[in-house]
Amino acid sequence: MRAVHFCSACGKVQPPVPVDYFTFFGFARKLNLDTAELEKEFYALSRRLHPDVFGQADERERAWSLEQSSMLNDAYRALKDPIKRTEYLLRLEGVELEEQSKQATEKARATGELKKQVVPPDLLEEVFELNMHLEELRVQKKLGEDDPALLEEIGKAKLSLEEKNDELLNELKAEWDKWDKIVDSGSEGDRRKVLDKMVDVLNRRNYIRNLLRDVNEAME
Amino acid sequence: MATDIIVGIDLGTTNSLVSYMQGDSPVVIPGEDGLNLVPSVAALDENNQIVVGNAARKYLIETPERAVYSIKRLMGRGLEDVQDELKLFPFQLAEDLHDGEVLRIKIGDRTYTPPEISALVLRQLKRNAERFFGAPVTHAVITVPAYFNDAQRQATKDAGRIAGLNVLRLVNEPTAASLAYGLDKKKNGTIVVYDLGGGTFDISILKLHDGIFEVVATNGDTHLGGDDIDNLLIAIALDDIRGDLGLDLRRDFRRSGEVVARIRQAVIEAKIALSSQPTAKLDVDLPDGKKYQREITREMFEQMIQPIIDRTVGPCKQALKDAGVKPEQIDEVVLVGGSTRIPKVRRLVQDLFGRVPHTDLNPDEVVALGAAVQANILGGGSEITQDMLLLDVTPLSLGIEVAGGVTDKIILRNSTVPASATQHYTTQVDGQTNIAIHVLQGERELARDCRSLARFDLKGVPPMPAGLPRIEVKFLIDANGILRVSAREQRSGKEAEIDVQPSYGLTDEQVENMLLESFDFAEEDFRQRQVIEGRREADTILMALAKGKKNQAWQELTPEERGNVETLERALVAAKHGDDYHAIREAIDALNEATMHLAELMMDTAVSTALKGKAMDDSDLEEGPHAGHPMAKAEFE
Numbered sequence: 001m002r003a004v005h006f007c008s009a010c011g012k013v014q015p016p017v018p019v020d021y022f023t024f025f026g027f028a029r030k031l032n033l034d035t036a037e038l039e040k041e042f043y044a045l046s047r048r049l050h051p052d053v054f055g056q057a058d059e060r061e062r063a064w065s066l067e068q069s070s071m072l073n074d075a076y077r078a079l080k081d082p083i084k085r086t087e088y089l090l091r092l093e094g095v096e097l098e099e100q101s102k103q104a105t106e107k108a109r110a111t112g113e114l115k116k117q118v119v120p121p122d123l124l125e126e127v128f129e130l131n132m133h134l135e136e137l138r139v140q141k142k143l144g145e146d147d148p149a150l151l152e153e154i155g156k157a158k159l160s161l162e163e164k165n166d167e168l169l170n171e172l173k174a175e176w177d178k179w180d181k182i183v184d185s186g187s188e189g190d191r192r193k194v195l196d197k198m199v200d201v202l203n204r205r206n207y208i209r210n211l212l213r214d215v216n217e218a219m220e
Numbered sequence: 221m222a223t224d225i226i227v228g229i230d231l232g233t234t235n236s237l238v239s240y241m242q243g244d245s246p247v248v249i250p251g252e253d254g255l256n257l258v259p260s261v262a263a264l265d266e267n268n269q270i271v272v273g274n275a276a277r278k279y280l281i282e283t284p285e286r287a288v289y290s291i292k293r294l295m296g297r298g299l300e301d302v303q304d305e306l307k308l309f310p311f312q313l314a315e316d317l318h319d320g321e322v323l324r325i326k327i328g329d330r331t332y333t334p335p336e337i338s339a340l341v342l343r344q345l346k347r348n349a350e351r352f353f354g355a356p357v358t359h360a361v362i363t364v365p366a367y368f369n370d371a372q373r374q375a376t377k378d379a380g381r382i383a384g385l386n387v388l389r390l391v392n393e394p395t396a397a398s399l400a401y402g403l404d405k406k407k408n409g410t411i412v413v414y415d416l417g418g419g420t421f422d423i424s425i426l427k428l429h430d431g432i433f434e435v436v437a438t439n440g441d442t443h444l445g446g447d448d449i450d451n452l453l454i455a456i457a458l459d460d461i462r463g464d465l466g467l468d469l470r471r472d473f474r475r476s477g478e479v480v481a482r483i484r485q486a487v488i489e490a491k492i493a494l495s496s497q498p499t500a501k502l503d504v505d506l507p508d509g510k511k512y513q514r515e516i517t518r519e520m521f522e523q524m525i526q527p528i529i530d531r532t533v534g535p536c537k538q539a540l541k542d543a544g545v546k547p548e549q550i551d552e553v554v555l556v557g558g559s560t561r562i563p564k565v566r567r568l569v570q571d572l573f574g575r576v577p578h579t580d581l582n583p584d585e586v587v588a589l590g591a592a593v594q595a596n597i598l599g600g601g602s603e604i605t606q607d608m609l610l611l612d613v614t615p616l617s618l619g620i621e622v623a624g625g626v627t628d629k630i631i632l633r634n635s636t637v638p639a640s641a642t643q644h645y646t647t648q649v650d651g652q653t654n655i656a657i658h659v660l661q662g663e664r665e666l667a668r669d670c671r672s673l674a675r676f677d678l679k680g681v682p683p684m685p686a687g688l689p690r691i692e693v694k695f696l697i698d699a700n701g702i703l704r705v706s707a708r709e710q711r712s713g714k715e716a717e718i719d720v721q722p723s724y725g726l727t728d729e730q731v732e733n734m735l736l737e738s739f740d741f742a743e744e745d746f747r748q749r750q751v752i753e754g755r756r757e758a759d760t761i762l763m764a765l766a767k768g769k770k771n772q773a774w775q776e777l778t779p780e781e782r783g784n785v786e787t788l789e790r791a792l793v794a795a796k797h798g799d800d801y802h803a804i805r806e807a808i809d810a811l812n813e814a815t816m817h818l819a820e821l822m823m824d825t826a827v828s829t830a831l832k833g834k835a836m837d838d839s840d841l842e843e844g845p846h847a848g849h850p851m852a853k854a855e856f857e
Contacts, residue, residue, distance in 0.1 A: 043432055047609055051638065051699045055388060055598030070638035070696055077635060 005049065005068060013049060016067045020092055021075035029183055031089060031176035035080055042076045083205075086172060086198055089179075093195055123164070127211065130157045134218045141218075151219070158215050161208055168205040172198065226359040226388060226599045227349050228591025230396075231338060231376065233292040233419030233445060234558065236260050237588035238345040244604045246400060246592035248585055251348045257584060258348070262340045263287035264328040267752055272344040281485060284310055284477040286328040290447055293419050294323055294334040295379075296372035298724045305443075308451040310477055322726055335379040335726060336734055342383035360385045361595040363587050364701075365420040366392035367440030367535075367615045369661050370673050371724040373702050378726050382734045388598050390700040393417075394424035395612050396590030397556040398433055401581060403593060403604065409551035414569050414577065415587075416532060417557035419445040423536045425543040425550075431607035437543035437634045438615050439535035446491075446559040448528050453487035454480065456524065457502065461512050479506060494521045495561045522564045529565055536572050542634050553577040556586055611636050614697050621658040621667040631697060633663065640696040651683040655691060659703065677719040678707050691716060747801065754804035758796045761811060765789060773821035785814045 003019040003026070006012060022029045025041050047053070049072055054065040078088045133154050140147055175198045182190050228239045228246070235257040239248045248256040253274055263279035264286040265271045271279070279287040293305055299319055305311065314324040314331040324331040332340075342362075349357040362385075364376050373390055380387035394413035401411075408428050415422040422440040426433055458480075462468045469479055482504050490500035494516065504512045540547065553569060555577045560566065569577050581589075597605050613634045619627035620643065630641035645655050655678040662670030681689050690710040697703055707716035726734070765785070768774060774782070792807035 043429065046432065046611060050609055050611070052389075052594075052597055052609060056600050066638055066696070066698060069699075070640040073636040073639050074641075077639075 005045070013054070013061055013064050013068060015064045016071050021078050021088060024071060024075045025079070027079075029089065029092070030180040031086060032173075032180050033079060033085065038076070038079055042072065042080075045072050082169070082172070083202070086176075086202065090195060090198060090202075093191070095195055095199060123207075126157065126160065130154070130161075130211065130215070133157070134214060137218050154215060154219065158212065158219075161212050161215070165205065165208050165212070168201055168208065172201045172205070175201065224359050224599075225349070225353055225355065225357050226361065226595040227345075227357055228396075228588055228593070228595045229342065229345055229360050229362045230393070230588035230591055231292070231342065231362055231364075231379070232260055232587075233290050233417055233447065234260060235418070235584065236341050236345055237585060238349050239585075239588040239592035240349070241592045241596040241602065241605075244602070246403075246589040246596075248588055249349050249352045251344075252351065258341065258344055259289070260291065260338075260341050261287060261289045262291075262327065262337050264330070268328070270340060272340050281478065281481045284481045285312065285326075288325055288327055288332075288337055290419055291325070291334050291337045293443060293447070294325070295338065296369065296375035296724050297323065297334075299323060309447075310480070320723075322724070322730075333726065333734070335375050335731075336382055338376070338379035339382035339734075342379055342385060346383060346385060358384065358386055359388055359595075361389045361391055361591050361598065362387055363393045363396045363591050364390050365415075365417075365440060365442055366394050366422040366424055366435075366438040366612075367420070367442050368392075368701070369442075369616055369671055370701070370703050371671075372442065373700060374725050377700070377702070378731045378734075381731055384735070389594060390702070391591055391594045391610070392422070392424065392435070392438070392612055392615075392701075393420075393587045394422045394438070394556060395426070395433065395435055395610060396588075396594060397554060397581075397586045398424070398426050398428075398590065399593040399608065399610065400586045400590035401554050401578070402428055402433060402608075410545060410549055411552040411554060412550050412573055413554045413556055414532070414536070414560065415440075415556035416529075416559040416565060417445050418559070419443065419447045421445060421532050421535065423532070423539045425539050425545055432609050432611060434611040434636075435613045435634075436545070437539045438613055439539040439542070440615070441531060441535060444528070444531055445557070449491060449525050449559070450484060450487055452524060452528065453491065454483055457483050457487065457504075457512065457514070460514065461506065465506065465510050465512070467506060467510065479504075483512070490516055491521070491562075494518050495563060518563075525562070525564065529562075529568055532568070533572065547572070547574045550575060554581070554586075555579055556583050558584055612699070612701070613637060614639060614701055616661045616671075617663055618673075618695060618697065618703065619660045619662070619667075619670060620695075621660060625667045627660050627662070627665060627667050627670050630695060635697075637697050637699055637701060640694060643693050643695070645678070645691045645693060647681060647684070647686050647689050650686050652686065652689075653681045653683055654679055655681060657693065659695070659705070672723040673703065674723055676705055676707075679717040679719060680714070681709060681716065682712055682714075684711075750801040751799050751804065754801050754808070755796050758792055758804055758808055761808060762789065762792065762796075765811070765815060768815070768818055768822060771822055771825065773818055773825050776821050777818060781814075781817060785811070785818065788814050 003017055003024050004014060005016075007014055020029070025038065027033065027038075046069070049065055049069040051062065051065050051069060054062045057065070077084070079085050133150060136147075136150060137154060140150070175194055179191075179194050179198075182194065225240065227249070230237045230239075237248050237256055237258065239246055241247075250256050251258055251273065255274060258273040259277050261276040261280060262270060262272050263276035263283070265275075265279065276287060280289060288311070290309060293309070294302055294311065299313075299317055299321070302311075302323065306313070312326040314326055317324060322333050324333050325337060327337075346357055346360075360380060362376060362380055364373055368376070376390060377387050394415045397413050397415065398411060408430065411426050411428060413422070413424045413426065415424075420440065420442050421444040422438065424435055424438040426435050428434075458469055486502050486504045490502055493500040497518070499515055499517050502512065502514045502516065506512055550573055553573050553575050555566070555569065560569075560577075560583050566577060566579070593605060593608070594610065596602055597608055597610075601608075614631065614637050615633060617629045617633045618631040618641070619629040622628045630643060631639050645657070647655065657676040657678065658667065659673045659676060660667055660670035661673050664670050676693075678691060678693070681691060688711075691707055692710055693705065693707045695703060695705055705718060707718055708714065709716055777785075788807065788811045792804075792811050795803040795807040798804070
């Protein structure tokens with residue numbers, strides 16, 4: 001059921017009700033989502049909720065339109081991107097992703113250590129080597145030198161990381177399927193297991209993404 | 221409300237325009253001089269009256285210390301971030317400015333904030349529209365560079381208010397241009413708007429979808445435009461003049477204001493000429509009978525400006541990346557802004573996007589036309605705009621300062637607006653009743669590298685043990701790209717009071733005062749103009765009377781009549797030296813009345829002279845006391 005945005009009798013905009021983003025669009029809390037359908041809904045609701053449509057309306061309606069359309073935009077932004085959608089669902093299900101990272105940061109700061117990134121074991125060797133190469137590249141750049149062999153090595157590593165990234169996305173999507181099946185019927189234990197797995201995949205993916213960012217920065 | 225006129229306004233760095241929707245097509249409203257462009261220039265004239273637009277332009281050269289241009293560069297800026305501008309622009313800041321205060325610029329012996337100077341330009345546009353419609357105009361849509369930050373947007377809105385305009389919406393300039401462009405095309409696809417104006421550069425990438433204009437990414441530089449090209453050419457000229465003629469104009473920039481203003485005029489003309497000709501000549505008179513002459517070829521010109529126009533490449537690439545669009549996926553490229561007339565700029569755009577850009581719309585007017593379309597939409601729309609809707613984005617990420625001076629981004633750049641984010645706060649100390657929040661705008665990691673937007677002080681937190689209060693703060697960026705903040709203590713449900721200290725802006729109270737002052741000034745200006753006009757009229761009549769006294773008709777009057785006229789003549793001379801318009805007016809009317817008989821007699825003399833076959837001295841006729849006023853009466857609001 002979609003949340004009520006308009007008066008059923010007169011069709012006028014209503015004050016927003018505090019609902020989750022899935023409900024806002026009238027979607028089930030599932031992760032496999034038809035993004036074409038989402039976009040269509042987004043455009044259709046924009047035409048009715050955007051403040052531009054309320055240029056001549058009274059102040060109260062204008063205020064509601066502002067709140068409704070900001071919620072529409074926030075919801076669309078969160079749902080259209082697969083990673084943001086997963087993160088949003090995790091938050092809805094009580095997993096404090098930011099809290100986890102915030103706590104880790106604070107702990108690292110308190111102990112004066114660098115924030116520890118847990119290297120996925122299967123990547124240990126690759127990451128070690130890549131970091132050496134990147135360091136070498138930075139030194140060379142400072143000296144104004146150019147080593148095509150090194151660039152090729154890093155390029156290869158980059159490609160491999162991108163492949164890993166894609167694999168992880170597929171792994172995540174497999175968890176989506178599991179979630180969508182049990183969302184209505186599964187036991188709390190089953191649901192927790194899937195949620196935990198998604199957190200794990202997202203953490204690994206985050207790690208890869210940070211590495212890729214470092215590579216891109218060093219190569220620029 | 222529905223019948224109120226809403227105009228569209230392009231408040232540009234160099235020129236400004238006002239427009240409206242006439243039936244199905246947007247049109248620009250010309251000024252009294254018949255011209256569409258109103259130069260964004262304000263000056264004080266010989267009578268200490270504010271003049272704006274084309275009328276003000278000559279003062280840029282004659283009395284540069286009494287004129288201001290390119291004020292848009294200073295909108296929403298603080299003292300510390302205009303130091304570079306001051307080296308290049310002859311802005312004269314008030315001497316008593318201190319850090320954190322809104323800038324004030326000197327024009328003659330008065331000082332104005334940038335929003336007040338912009339308001340002078342806006343008021344001129346408002347007057348032009350009112351003259352055109354014959355009715356008051358109080359509602360407007362004003363365009364701003366897409367890359368304007370919160371403070372620059374707020375300053376523009378303040379300018380509107382000071383000018384007596386209710387600003388219904390700020391629209392991003394490239395987006396407005398796309399509205400004008402898409403009005404009659406109505407097709408789907410991805411378009412890029414490259415907008416290089418007088419002082420700002422914007423790049424926007426939009427998806428057109430059945431009348432929805434969805435901006436997917438925007439980027440830019442609010443201090444990059446034709447002005448920078450002019451300043452570069454001026455700098456080169458000043459170096460030449462020092463090298464060849466041993467004249468160092470730069471050392472005493474202020475005293476050489478007039479010469480530099482002439483050089484500026486000359487390089488602008490050369491720049492414009494070089495868009496259509498292979499060479500252009502600079503020829504400027506210098507002090508002591510010296511002359512600066514130089515020929516510039518287009519090739520030299522293009523070499524010189526390369527570093528400036530290259531600065532547009534980075535933002536273009538970033539916007540493409542943010543939009544997730546490759547150049548080959550772009551269907552159309554639209555050029556906006558006067559600086560896109562430069563052939564080199566066109567080639568750069570063509571190379572960047574692999575597409576020949578559109579040049580069929582007048583780059584000076586397209587933004588104003590789009591503003592009129594948006595004004596029409598906000599006014600309830602018409603058949604042609606019915607399906608049109610603009611979905612714009614915020615150009616810069618919004619963040620809050622957290623522990624360690626780090627920026628925590630809560631709304632990312634290129635988010636569709638309106639957009640919001642909610643944050644929860646609590647207290648650190650038992651009984652704490654205030655919480656301070658520092659809001660920032662920008663992409664950098666550290667708070668000190670971002671633009672400080674405002675400091676919010678949440679007041680009246682119920683005294684509780686530390687960590688217990690739970691305050692929800694909602695940050696909302698509205699459709700104008702301007703931040704609104706509200707806060708609620710969740711345990712008590714009480715709306716928290718927020719004390720806002722804008723980092724670079726006027727408070728509401730200041731804007732209100734300026735609005736009132738502008739009325740006072742308008743009143744004062746109006747009164748002074750009436751006095752000046754009255755004096756001119758008095759002079760005309762007194763001159764005509766002096767002539768009449770030499771006419772034989774004067775002798776035909778009775779001695780009483782002559783005495784009466786001379787008494788009233790002295791009264792008018794006395795009134796003329798005062799500054800009471802009503803006294804001058806009454807004295808004029810009285811003298812007119814008293815000289816009625818004299819005029820009749822003069823007329824008879826002239827007619828009988830004519831009948832006698834003598835040539836008629838028409839000056840007697842035309843300049844008699846009853847001759848029409850030689851000038852049309854000035855019109856006022």
